[in-house]
Every structure is written in structure tokens, then in C-alpha cells.
Amino acid sequence: MEDARNARTPLSADEIRALIEADHKHVWHPFTQMQEWVEQPCMIVAEGEGAYVIDVEGNRYLDGISSLWVNVHGHRRREIDDAIRAQLDRIAHSTLLGTASVPSIRLAERIIRLAPEGLTRVFYSDNGSTAVEVALKIAFQYWQQHEDPAKRKKKRIVSFHNAYHGDTLGAVSVGGIDLFHGKYGPLLFPVRKVHYPDCYRCRLGLASSECGIACLEELERLMEREADTLAALVIEPLVQGAAGMIMAPPGHLKAVETLCRKHDVLLIADEVAVGWGRTGTLFAVDQEDVRPDLLAMAKGLTGGYLPLAATLTTEPIYEAFLGPYEEEKTFFHGHSYTGNALAAAAALASVEIFEKENTMENLQPKIARLAEGLERFRDLEHVGDVRQRGFMVGIELVEDKSSKRSYPAGDRIGMKVAMEARRHGVLLRPLGDVMVLMPPFIITLDEIDTLLDVTYRCITSVT
Ligand SMILES: *Cc1c(COP(=O)(O)O)cnc(C)c1O
Numbered sequence: 107m108e109d110a111r112n113a114r115t116p117l118s119a120d121e122i123r124a125l126i127e128a129d130h131k132h133v134w135h136p137f138t139q140m141q142e143w144v145e146q147p148c149m150i151v152a153e154g155e156g157a158y159v160i161d162v163e164g165n166r167y168l169d170g171i172s173s174l175w176v177n178v179h180g181h182r183r184r185e186i187d188d189a190i191r192a193q194l195d196r197i198a199h200s201t202l203l204g205t206a207s208v209p210s211i212r213l214a215e216r217i218i219r220l221a222p223e224g225l226t227r228v229f230y231s232d233n234g235s236t237a238v239e240v241a242l243k244i245a246f247q248y249w250q251q252h253e254d255p256a257k258r259k260k261k262r263i264v265s266f267h268n269a270y271h272g273d274t275l276g277a278v279s280v281g282g283i284d285l286f287h288g289k290y291g292p293l294l295f296p297v298r299k300v301h302y303p304d305c306y307r308c309r310l311g312l313a314s315s316e317c318g319i320a321c322l323e324e325l326e327r328l329m330e331r332e333a334d335t336l337a338a339l340v341i342e343p344l345v346q347g348a349a350g351m352i353m354a355p356p357g358h359l360k361a362v363e364t365l366c367r368k369h370d371v372l373l374i375a376d377e378v379a380v381g382w383g384r385t386g387t388l389f390a391v392d393q394e395d396v397r398p399d400l401l402a403m404a405k406g407l408t409g410g411y412l413p414l415a416a417t418l419t420t421e422p423i424y425e426a427f428l429g430p431y432e433e434e435k436t437f438f439h440g441h442s443y444t445g446n447a448l449a450a451a452a453a454l455a456s457v458e459i460f461e462k463e464n465t466m467e468n469l470q471p472k473i474a475r476l477a478e479g480l481e482r483f484r485d486l487e488h489v490g491d492v493r494q495r496g497f498m499v500g501i502e503l504v505e506d507k508s509s510k511r512s513y514p515a516g517d518r519i520g521m522k523v524a525m526e527a528r529r530h531g532v533l534l535r536p537l538g539d540v541m542v543l544m545p546p547f548i549i550t551l552d553e554i555d556t557l558l559d560v561t562y563r564c565i566t567s568v569t
Contacts, residue, residue, distance in 0.1 A: 351500025
């Protein structure tokens with residue numbers, strides 16, 4: 107087995123050339139300017155092992171972004187590999203429309219045991235975008251079937267500027283990143299938008315230590331004015347990921363929840379990025395004892411193995427969809443691969459590792475090591491801000507530190523730092539000029555030091 111595997115990597119120079127040629131000819135990469143792509147060195151991943159990915163030439167790279175934030179326990183975790191193989195010997199997939207399946211039942215039970223209190227029901231889908239869309243549709247339909255006709259006016263969603271909830275059109279509607287979402291305006295449904303706290307570039311010009319989260323006033327006013335038409339608020343708890351690792355000050359999330367409760371607006375927590383341990387607790391809402399009405403999870407759910415998502419909700423919301431069939435309270439939503447058996451088996455194994463290995467407890471010293479190692483970045487001439495929440499890190503590069511002026515987008519500074527890091531054996535993917543560090547949880551303290559050293563040196567040499 108082992109020999110056969112090793113014999114496959116590295117590939118021959120001819121094989122590699124043929125692969126690159128075919129990639130350039132046929133594969134359209136996500137979030138990628140393809141004109142730039144075909145001019146860059148093409149790294150093709152062939153294998154993974156723990157915190158490393160290995161390319162077709164056999165070079166090893168420390169995976170500093172957990173394969174775009176999804177990998178949790180490392181690549182090729184025996185327990186997850188075995189769980190998928192065992193499931194494969196039974197069945198790869200069977201539909202949840204009209205039949206149930208063993209792994210999807212077991213997984214739902216396990217998720218609910220660990221999920222924030224009050225969440226009791228699991229609706230499966232395939233990815234973060236669909237998990238958010240499911241939450242939006244449930245929230246909308248919930249009010250439409252409300253017994254009080256006045257409540258049926260609650261149709262509008264509140265979301266945040268610079269939010270990212272995925273790339274399907276419903277998720278784009280509640281998104282707020284102009285570069286990604288701006289063009290699609292005419293295709294989207296209208297949403298009420300408020301600002302997320304951005305303490306580095308505070309719109310009110312206040313210092314975060316003494317602001318009392320004054321930026322909440324905007325949401326407060328909106329709710330007071332329009333609560334009777336507001337169905338739900340969707341938020342990335344604690345950290346706006348894709349926006350550039352923007353981190354809300356402590357108390358913000360709790361205050362948002364309080365406003366939602368006061369004005370009878372459902373709270374949707376998009377934990378697609380922050381869920382499953384990323385912020386240092388199993389779920390981000392746990393940190394402020396917040397109890398969302400709906401919670402979307404995806405990325406880390408299967409340990410980074412297979413596409414699977416879940417939208418969790420409460421008993422009262424679930425019950426609002428019950429009734430005789432002809433009342434049409436059914437939630438008419440589902441995907442071909444909803445609750446896929448292989449993905450559910452992988453997720454179950456991943457969740458079991460959290461429980462068996464005390465993953466969250468073991469992560470705490472690593473979070474501290476990251477924090478220590480990040481301190482020296484603050485003194486760099488072109489590092490404007492260093493943000494960390496648990497195992498999510500954003501290092502913002504700026505052209506001018508005192509005025510916080512960004513580099514021109516065309517300079518591609520973040521991308522250049524990432525390309526330089528790759529030459530030093532570290533795989534990074536920035537968000538604009540924000541360097542993102544989001545390693546798998548099995549990374550060792552020494553590997554954390556390497557990740558930081560390489561990032562530090564590459565920032566210094568490029569800026
Ligand atoms: C990645 C992400 C999504 C979208 O998930 P996909 O699986 O890429 O569709 C939604 N919300 C947040 C916060 C994300 O980070």
C-alpha cells in the first residue's frame with residue numbers, strides 16, 4: 107500500500123507538464139483572474155499528510171490556511187479515512203427524500219449534543235452558501251406562516267456591510283463585499299445593511315477601549331424604525347472572515363442578540379467559517395453565551411474532507427412548519443446529495459475526534475503560541491494591524507502605516523507575499539492585502555513558529 111502510494115509522487119516531468127497544460131486548457135479556478143493564473147507557477151497538490159500538502163514534484167508545504175479554512179484535524183487522519191472506507195463498503199449515498207440514512211441520523215444526534223443550547227433540529231445541505239440560504243428561507247417562511255397576520259409583514263433580512271455568506275445569489279444578496287457582490291445588484295433581493303465593527307478603521311473615529319461599541323446605534327435605530335418588517339438578521343459571529351478577518355469587540359455579538367430578541371427578529375449565526383473550533387471555542391456564539399435561532403455550519407464540519415453543511419434550528423421554529431400537508435407549511439427545499447452518507451460518516455468521525463482528543467483544550471496553548479509569535483509583526487513598517495481570534499489570524503499590510511493607506515490593488519502585495527512563502531515551503535492564500543493564517547489544529551508548536559517565521563520574512567522581503 108505504502109509503496110504503491112509513494113510510487114505515485116513525484117510524477118514525471120512529462121506527466122506534470124501534461125497536467126499543467128490540461129489545467130490551463132480546461133479548469134476555470136474559483137476567485138481567480140485566469141489571465142494571471144496561467145502566467146504563475148502552477149502548484150498541483152497530489153497528497154496531504156498532517157499539517158502538510160505535497161505537490162506533484164514531491165515538495166512539502168505547511169498548510170497555513172487549512173485548504174481554505176476547512177481542514178481541522180490535518181490531512182489523511184486515520185479515523186476519518188477509515189470511517190469513509192467503512193461507509194464505502196455499505197453505501198456511498200442514498201437520498202433523504204423519502205428515506206433516512208444511518209450516518210445522517212447518527213451525525214445529527216452528535217451535532218446537537220455539542221451545538222449551542224436550544225438548537226435541536228438539523229437540516230442538511232452541501233456547502234456554506236446553501237446552509238445560509240436554507241436559514242434565510244426557513245426564517246422567511248416562519249413569519250409567513252405565523253398565526254398573527256401582523257407578523258407576516260416581517261419579510262426583510264438584515265445583514266452587514268462587508269459580510270460574506272457564500273456565492274449563490276441568496277447568499278450574495280446578504281453579502282456586502284463590493285468587489286465580489288457589487289456586479290450582481292440587479293439579480294438580488296433587497297436587504298437592510300448595517301456596519302460591522304471595524305476597530306482598525308473605526309468609522310466613528312473612536313478607540314475600541316473606550317467606545318462602548320457605539321457603532322451598535324445604527325442597528326438599534328434600524329430595529330426601532332423597522333422591526334415590524336424585519337424577519338431575521340444574519341451575522342458572522344465574532345469574525346467577518348472573507349472581509350479580511352475583521353473582528354468584533356467583545357460584547358458586540360451579545361448586544362446584537364439582545365436587540366434581535368427585543369424586536370422579535372430571528373438571529374441567524376453563520377458559523378461556516380468560525381464554527382468547529384476556529385475561534386477557540388467549539389462555536390463562536392459560545393463565547394458570549396448567545397443562542398441563535400438558526401445556525402449554519404459547513405467548512406470544518408467534515409474535518410475538511412467532503413462537502414457537507416447543516417443548518418440548525420430550534421424546536422419552536424421547527425414546530426411552526428408542522429401541519430396537515432394541504433396547509434402547505436412543508437419546507438420545500440432539498441438537494442440531490444442532501445445528507446450524503448460518505449460526507450456524514452466523515453463528519454461523524456471528525457466530531458468524535460473533537461470529543462475523544464479534547465481538541466479544544468489542546469488548542470489553547472497553540473493559540474497562545476500564535477499570539478506570542480504575532481507580537482513582533484506589529485513593529486513591521488508595513489503591517490498596519492494584527493488581528494487574532496483563536497486560530498484565525500489576519501495580518502493587514504498597508505502602504506502607509508500612519509494614515510492606514512492601503513496598497514493599490516494592482517500591486518498584488520498580499521499575493522506576492524503568499525508566492526514568496528510558497529518558495530519557502532508554506533502555503534498561504536491572502537484576502538487582498540490581509541495575510542491569513544488559519545492552520546489545522548494538529549499543527550505543532552514548532553510548526554507554528556515556522557509558519558510565523560516564514561510569514562514574517564516574506565512580509566519583510568516583499569514590502
Ligand atoms: C466560506 C463561507 C461561506 C460559504 O461557504 P461555501 O461552502 O464556500 O459555499 C459562507 N459563510 C461564511 C462565513 C464563509 O466563510
